[in-house]
Amino acid sequence: MARCTELADGGDRRSGHVTHATQRANRPGRVTVGAVTASLRPTCPCGSGEAYDACCGRLHRGAAQAETAEELMRSRYAAFAVGDAAYLWRTWHPRTRPDDLELDTSRTWTGLRVLGSGEDWVQFVASYDSPAGPGEQSERSRFERRAGRWVYVDGETPGSD
Numbered sequence: 324m325a326r327c328t329e330l331a332d333g334g335d336r337r338s339g340h341v342t343h344a345t346q347r348a349n350r351p352g353r354v355t356v357g358a359v360t361a362s363l364r365p366t367c368p369c370g371s372g373e374a375y376d377a378c379c380g381r382l383h384r385g386a387a388q389a390e391t392a393e394e395l396m397r398s399r400y401a402a403f404a405v406g407d408a409a410y411l412w413r414t415w416h417p418r419t420r421p422d423d424l425e426l427d428t429s430r431t432w433t434g435l436r437v438l439g440s441g442e443d444w445v446q447f448v449a450s451y452d453s454p455a456g457p458g459e460q461s462e463r464s465r466f467e468r469r470a471g472r473w474v475y476v477d478g479e480t481p482g483s484d
């Protein structure tokens with residue numbers, strides 16, 4: 324049997340083992356061409372490890388409310404990552420939010436680390452890629468509960484003292 328290996332070179336002797344199976348792959352029923360839609364986004368950008376739809380996607384759609392400041396913060400980071408400016412605007416305190424919110428689309432958010440949180444604050448580092456190279460944004464955000472809903476008030480860069 325050891326000599327059979329030489330047949331791989333296309334040798335002409337006793338080629339009874341040549342298989343004709345290579346043409347089988349293209350059966351139409353199995354072809355999975357096509358769109359994987361945004362709703363099938365596998366994991367949430369906030370880094371929870373859960374599916375986007377089951378995590379911050381619920382909040383973005385308005386199907387659920389953030390129950391803690393940290394949950395709101397994570398969902399706001401995820402909104403930056405998926406480009407949901409409307410969600411960012413409506414979870415921003417009316418006193419401090421900009422009149423008009425435009426996202427910097429040249430920035431791709433790549434990760435979130437929550438360093439600490441309390442009842443109404445969250446400290447985090449968010450990383451991004453941009454045409455100028457990768458960077459990080461550190462912030463200690465403050466939140467407030469208004470009519471039962473958490474909203475973002477403002478933030479400061481920590482560690483500058």
Ligand SMILES: [Zn+2]
Pocket residue numbers: 367368369370371375378379380397398401
């Ligand atoms: Zn999430």
